[in-house]
Amino acid sequence: MRPAHVHFLVNAPGYEPLITHVFIDGDKYLDTDVVFGVKNELIAKVEKRTDPTTPDGKPAAAPWHLMSYDFPHEAG
Numbered sequence: 001m002r003p004a005h006v007h008f009l010v011n012a013p014g015y016e017p018l019i020t021h022v023f024i025d026g027d028k029y030l031d032t033d034v035v036f037g038v039k040n041e042l043i044a045k046v047e048k049r050t051d052p053t054t055p056d057g058k059p060a061a062a063p064w065h066l067m068s069y070d071f072p073h074e075a076g
Contacts, residue, residue, distance in 0.1 A: 008071075
């Protein structure tokens with residue numbers, strides 16, 4: 001089994017494109033990933049939020065979840 005993860009393609013002028021995935025902290029398969037892709041620097045926490053507004057400014061009709069991750073940046 002693979003741990004829960006989200007795939008990203010990140011592009012920015014002056015940088016090489018980055019294709020990666022970020023794993024969800026606490027998943028029971030983090031230590032036994034069948035493709036050995038889990039690294040500590042690729043694990044992010046997801047927190048439940050009850051703010052009335054989501055980060056994009058839209059009203060939240062119910063609790064929502066936020067995953068924060070800082071992508072590394074090196075000049076290409």
